[in-house]
Amino acid sequence: MTSRLLLASILASTLSLAQQPAAPAEHAHAVEIPGLKKELFAGITEADFLKLSDKPKTVKITLVATFSAANYGMNFNGYSHGRAVFTIPKDWTIEVTFINPSPIPHSAVVVEKDTTKKLQMGEAYFDGAGVPKPEVGLSLTKAEFSFVADESGEFALACGFPAHAINGHWLALNISDTVKAPTLQLGDNPAVEAK
Numbered sequence: 001m002t003s004r005l006l007l008a009s010i011l012a013s014t015l016s017l018a019q020q021p022a023a024p025a026e027h028a029h030a031v032e033i034p035g036l037k038k039e040l041f042a043g044i045t046e047a048d049f050l051k052l053s054d055k056p057k058t059v060k061i062t063l064v065a066t067f068s069a070a071n072y073g074m075n076f077n078g079y080s081h082g083r084a085v086f087t088i089p090k091d092w093t094i095e096v097t098f099i100n101p102s103p104i105p106h107s108a109v110v111v112e113k114d115t116t117k118k119l120q121m122g123e124a125y126f127d128g129a130g131v132p133k134p135e136v137g138l139s140l141t142k143a144e145f146s147f148v149a150d151e152s153g154e155f156a157l158a159c160g161f162p163a164h165a166i167n168g169h170w171l172a173l174n175i176s177d178t179v180k181a182p183t184l185q186l187g188d189n190p191a192v193e194a195k
Helices: 002-018 112-116
Strands: 050-052 058-064 084-089 091-100 109-112 141-146 155-160 170-177 185-186
Touching: 109 112, 112 155
Parallel strands: 058 091, 084 170
Antiparallel strands: 050 058, 084 185, 091 141, 109 155, 155 170
């Protein structure tokens, strides 16, 4: 009799948990990350992640490390493992604002996509395409860098701090010969053109 009650209780608990809607994998807003300097990214929304510049053939990307607790805080703008995809026309200038509100060091550097499978990211693929000393990282600050995407291919905006990218701290950056305008795809949502 006791085992039947225990089994019924476990079954009821499991059913109750199974009926709760799951949060999207990219976002874990319920968990608070200690030590964040929130004023560094206050007011930043998805609309700020990719914007057209006033300059011709220039786009602005905002990357916030530890935007949420997703992937244990190893994310940019709440996404990791390449689940946000920036697609930029070849020969455009990309201006990046990198923000790390966390006391844990993070960085941003553009590398070939396959490099994200390594412990160390190495040098930026394009001239100027990363924060200084990405392997050391920055804490509780922001930095800016810009570069010309003068070669097409599959790249990544990755955290250059050792072992972060291999654990998913990177977003996809596709440089295309065929697209006419920059786009950003967040998770399974359709790509949205920069405005």
